[in-house]
Amino acid sequence: MKMPRLPSRPVARDRLLSAALFICFGSASTGEQTNTETPEILVVGRAEILDAGQVMSSDTASLLSGIDWAQGGGVSGLPMIHGLGDDRVRTLVNGVPMASACPMHMNPPLSYIDPSNVDHIDILPGVTPVRLGGDSIGGTIQVESAPPVFAASGAALATSGRLSSLYRSNSSALGGSAAASAASTDFSLTYQGSITRSGDYHDGAGDRINASGFETQNSELTAAYRNGAHLVEVTTAWQHIPYQGFPNSDMDMTGNVAASFDARYTGGYEWGELHLITYYDHVSHDMDGNGPDRYPPSVSITGFGEFPTRERGQDYGYRADAGIALSSRDTLRMGNELHAQTLDDHWPGAPMGMMFDYTSLNDASRQQWGTFIEWERRWDGHWTSELGLRNDTVHMDTGPVQGYDGLDATAAAFNALHRDRTDVNIDATLQVRFQPDDSESYILGLARKNRSPNLYERYAWGTNTIGTVGWFGDGNGYTGNPNLKPETADTASFAANLHNARAWQLRLTPYFTNVQHYIGVIPLCGLGCAEMPGAQLLFVNQRARIYGADANGSYTVSDSRVGGIFKVTGAAGYVHGEDLITQTPLYHMMPVHGSLALEHELGSWSSALTLHMVGRKTAVDPIRLEPPTAGYSLLDVRTAFEWRHVRLDLAITNVLDRQYDNPLGGTWQSALYPPGYDGATFRPLPASGRSFDTGVSVNF
Numbered sequence: 075m076k077m078p079r080l081p082s083r084p085v086a087r088d089r090l091l092s093a094a095l096f097i098c099f100g101s102a103s104t105g106e107q108t109n110t111e112t113p114e115i116l117v118v119g120r121a122e123i124l125d126a127g128q129v130m131s132s133d134t135a136s137l138l139s140g141i142d143w144a145q146g147g148g149v150s151g152l153p154m155i156h157g158l159g160d161d162r163v164r165t166l167v168n169g170v171p172m173a174s175a176c177p178m179h180m181n182p183p184l185s186y187i188d189p190s191n192v193d194h195i196d197i198l199p200g201v202t203p204v205r206l207g208g209d210s211i212g213g214t215i216q217v218e219s220a221p222p223v224f225a226a227s228g229a230a231l232a233t234s235g236r237l238s239s240l241y242r243s244n245s246s247a248l249g250g251s252a253a254a255s256a257a258s259t260d261f262s263l264t265y266q267g268s269i270t271r272s273g274d275y276h277d278g279a280g281d282r283i284n285a286s287g288f289e290t291q292n293s294e295l296t297a298a299y300r301n302g303a304h305l306v307e308v309t310t311a312w313q314h315i316p317y318q319g320f321p322n323s324d325m326d327m328t329g330n331v332a333a334s335f336d337a338r339y340t341g342g343y344e345w346g347e348l349h350l351i352t353y354y355d356h357v358s359h360d361m362d363g364n365g366p367d368r369y370p371p372s373v374s375i376t377g378f379g380e381f382p383t384r385e386r387g388q389d390y391g392y393r394a395d396a397g398i399a400l401s402s403r404d405t406l407r408m409g410n411e412l413h414a415q416t417l418d419d420h421w422p423g424a425p426m427g428m429m430f431d432y433t434s435l436n437d438a439s440r441q442q443w444g445t446f447i448e449w450e451r452r453w454d455g456h457w458t459s460e461l462g463l464r465n466d467t468v469h470m471d472t473g474p475v476q477g478y479d480g481l482d483a484t485a486a487a488f489n490a491l492h493r494d495r496t497d498v499n500i501d502a503t504l505q506v507r508f509q510p511d512d513s514e515s516y517i518l519g520l521a522r523k524n525r526s527p528n529l530y531e532r533y534a535w536g537t538n539t540i541g542t543v544g545w546f547g548d549g550n551g552y553t554g555n556p557n558l559k560p561e562t563a564d565t566a567s568f569a570a571n572l573h574n575a576r577a578w579q580l581r582l583t584p585y586f587t588n589v590q591h592y593i594g595v596i597p598l599c600g601l602g603c604a605e606m607p608g609a610q611l612l613f614v615n616q617r618a619r620i621y622g623a624d625a626n627g628s629y630t631v632s633d634s635r636v637g638g639i640f641k642v643t644g645a646a647g648y649v650h651g652e653d654l655i656t657q658t659p660l661y662h663m664m665p666v667h668g669s670l671a672l673e674h675e676l677g678s679w680s681s682a683l684t685l686h687m688v689g690r691k692t693a694v695d696p697i698r699l700e701p702p703t704a705g706y707s708l709l710d711v712r713t714a715f716e717w718r719h720v721r722l723d724l725a726i727t728n729v730l731d732r733q734y735d736n737p738l739g740g741t742w743q744s745a746l747y748p749p750g751y752d753g754a755t756f757r758p759l760p761a762s763g764r765s766f767d768t769g770v771s772v773n774f
């Protein structure tokens with residue numbers, strides 16, 4: 075038997091494993107796995123949309139075509155898969171999970187990678203295999219930077235580089251990125267850096283959306299070494315966000331400094347493949363709830379100049395997994411991982427004129443120990459099954475707390491609690507794939523998955539006014555509940571993928587999820603009782619049901635040497651989610667929506683005209699005071715031209731300058747206190763008006 079060689083340009087590191095195993099046994103389907111072979115994965119590749127996407131937005135979440143995402147600050151959108159978002163979706167950036175070190179989840183995993191550094195994204199929207207799941211009940215998103223490139227021959231050092239810049243008219247955003255690499259046949263060194271600065275955006279009516287600007291600085295250095303079928307990569311990264319406004323929160327990020335280090339190993343052996351990863355990151359996060367860009371100078375919500383918070387978090391862990399080829403038909407995968415998080419969250423009292431600092435989380439910790447085993451069998455040329463079993467044991471604890479005025483009654487009651495919790499969660503998944511011929515494939519997925527509460531869901535102890543934690547972009551305050559049980563989701567999903575060579579392709583994915591112990595909310599006291607415009611809500615275990623369907627397709631209208639390729643693509647989504655205990659719709663359910671695009675490609679010139687249509691949102695969560703939004707349609711146009719080493723991107727987003735509200739944009743918190751303000755305005759956050767976006771990149 076020959077040793078499996080690493081493909082020169084691996085796709086996802088996970089799919090590398092299966093690719094290598096196929097190679098190992100000389101299967102007909104070697105090399106890059108395509109959508110046809112794994113229709114449960116949506117792949118967003120650089121060639122398709124990333125180059126154009128990074129010109130139009132600096133938020134990596136915006137590149138997630140095929141799924142929805144909830145708007146945050148300019149780089150902090152939260153992916154939503156089949157009605158489940160935030161921590162319910164497992165998000166891995168280069169294999170590393172990163173917990174939000176912020177009570178408002180302003181720094182989710184995708185905020186740590188700039189779009190210019192993304193090579194491809196794998197989205198697993200339905201039932202996620204246990205090797206990629208764990209402590210999550212939605213799908214999985216894997217974002218990967220470009221794999222290391224090595225020199226073809228030993229004669230000379232292979233060097234390459236890329237410089238790019240972008241400008242967006244609406245928010246006067248200016249950005250630049252640089253990448254450089256030098257490699258011999260077995261050693262490679264890559265640097266990636268980017269800086270973007272954006273002002274506030276304006277909506278279709280020309281109104282400025284206060285507190286929507288941001289600045290980000292990212293840099294990353296990776297060294298890689300390969301020897302035959304063995305690859306070792308070591309990455310160190312640094313991020314600085316000096317400022318990121320959150321128009322749908324009542325605070326802004328005034329600083330986020332993250333330093334991270336990870337080391338990875340992938341090796342091919344006679345028996346299969348081995349993956350090892352270890353990582354560490356440290357995050358310093360600062361916020362201010364009284365930013366000068368947010369309220370008129372005459373208004374100070376605190377009566378002081380500043381309302382600061384300071385969060386300091388760490389993530390560390392490892393994952394070891396192996397794929398063992400038991401026979402030409404059977405593959406066994408097994409693995410073990412640890413994801414540990416520590417978090418301190420203190421809110422200085424002095425600037426508020428208080429005697430003490432408010433302690434939100436004191437030396438809080440969360441450790442997730444995961445172990446899985448998975449058996450894949452190819453029964454014949456048509457049927458494949460994959461059965462997985464996984465345990466996640468989650469341990470959480472936090473230290474004693476205090477309020478701004480020292481130890482108050484609520485803090486004393488919290489401190490008297492026995493606060494450490496251990497959850498033992500068992501996940502099981504079954505996927506059956508049927509591929510009768512080359513033009514169709516079907517997948518049925520069944521899963522039971524669990525997610526333990528995050529630190530704030532269990533330990534945010536404040537119950538009123540400023541001693542509160544707010545997230546979800548809805549303007550409400552949230553109180554944690556140490557007695558929460560983990561969520562348990564039972565999901566059935568089906569995917570049908572039909573296609574005719576290059577002429578057309580159609581994919582349909584209906585799904586159904588029932589969540590026991592769904593972490594929902596009930597009002598802690600009535601509207602305004604917490605001296606906030608919003609409600610004060612307590613996390614409690616409820617029961618939820620979500621169902622819906624996604625569809626997408628493409629049709630090649632013409633394909634000629636002279637005219638190029640004309641293609642029509644379309645996508646549509648419907649989701650329905652309800653809390654069965656409160657009998658109310660779940661928060662942030664995207665209304666029925668679809669898009670239709672005409673794409674053209676001729677040599678190195680590519681263009682697209684896209685029409686987005688979104689229905690009226692009437693299914694809103696009354697407990698969170700979620701506002702309904704009107705239906706709308708939008709037009710985007712983009713074109714790109716490549717000439718030798720230069721690529722030019724031009725795009726106009728919201729061509730008709732429509733005024734509309736993003737159904738997942740939350741409420742407009744930065745407009746809560748306009749001059750003459752005399753009451754809560756739970757208006758939906760207006761979305762961006764027309765923008766002319768340009769980008770130039772040079773490869774050398």
Ligand SMILES: [Cu+2]
Pocket residue numbers: 176177178179180181326327359360361
């Ligand atoms: Cu924050």
